[in-house]
Amino acid sequence: MVATQFTIFFIFSFFAINLVVGDDGFARIMDSKLFGMKKEKLSHFRLYWHDIVSGRNPSSVAVTAPENNSLTAFGMIRMIDNPLTMGPELSSKMMGRAQGLYSFASQEGIGLLMAMNFAFTEGKYNGSTITILGMDSVFSEVREVPVVGGSGLFRFGRGYVQAKTHWLDPSTKDAIVRYDCYVLHY
Template structure:
């Protein structure tokens, strides 16, 4: 009885391997690399605020470097640094000051494209924002539409800040691989 069971098990194993091999061939996608520069138009206070305070730890101050402070964001994203240039997306998500010393923020941002060839597509950005770094690197962990299965890196750099109007211009360069 044992030899027949071994033969059946061997045939079954071979069949499983054949199915796995065949299915992997059916999904032989080629990655596309996309590089893009976008500009986040961010107002962190005032009547046009695109960043809004959500919560903080009682007793702590409302500040980007105060542990536990959480913000919602909905920034306009443009094609060029000029805030009146073509609006191509929105940067929507949350920031949480996640280190006790306030040096790091957890960033969860969806770039939601609203025009051009990427209209309706998204890129998902998640990771640690080292606030004192001149250029911050954060992972691209997914995407939809034209950016299905995206993975890559996004760098953020503050180009200018105008404290009198609570405004910052942030350049985002990203490189993503997607199908």
């Protein structure tokens, strides 16, 4: 008798759970192994981001001007397609491009909202990206910005980058920033 009651309870519980977490037409629980998610890894790599504002072929262009001649450039948005290299020299090996935008999002200092993909073009990461989204307080020595996702080998990626200005030309606004990237991925 107890065994029968337990069996009936188990069957009803199974169906009740299926109603809550089962296939409801638009969402379902899936086995992560179907996506190649085996063992999570932590990768660290160092890249140099070249923000070329001046010259005949800039990699960073303004798409909006700051409002009211703001001293902090508040409101300016720049689209970027910046080279990512292994070393600080633009002539060093190109590893990919930083594509996206940054906007001047602070009225009381130089604070950039960074929204960009590091699109890799070399080695085993060729065709993969990491997505960076967050605040960058430019004049802090080291800034930390979240990695919120990725594609290819960085699918389901998360982590952070640390940015440190390597070189800045105050007259042209050209800059080289070292990015140390720490990404958890499968």
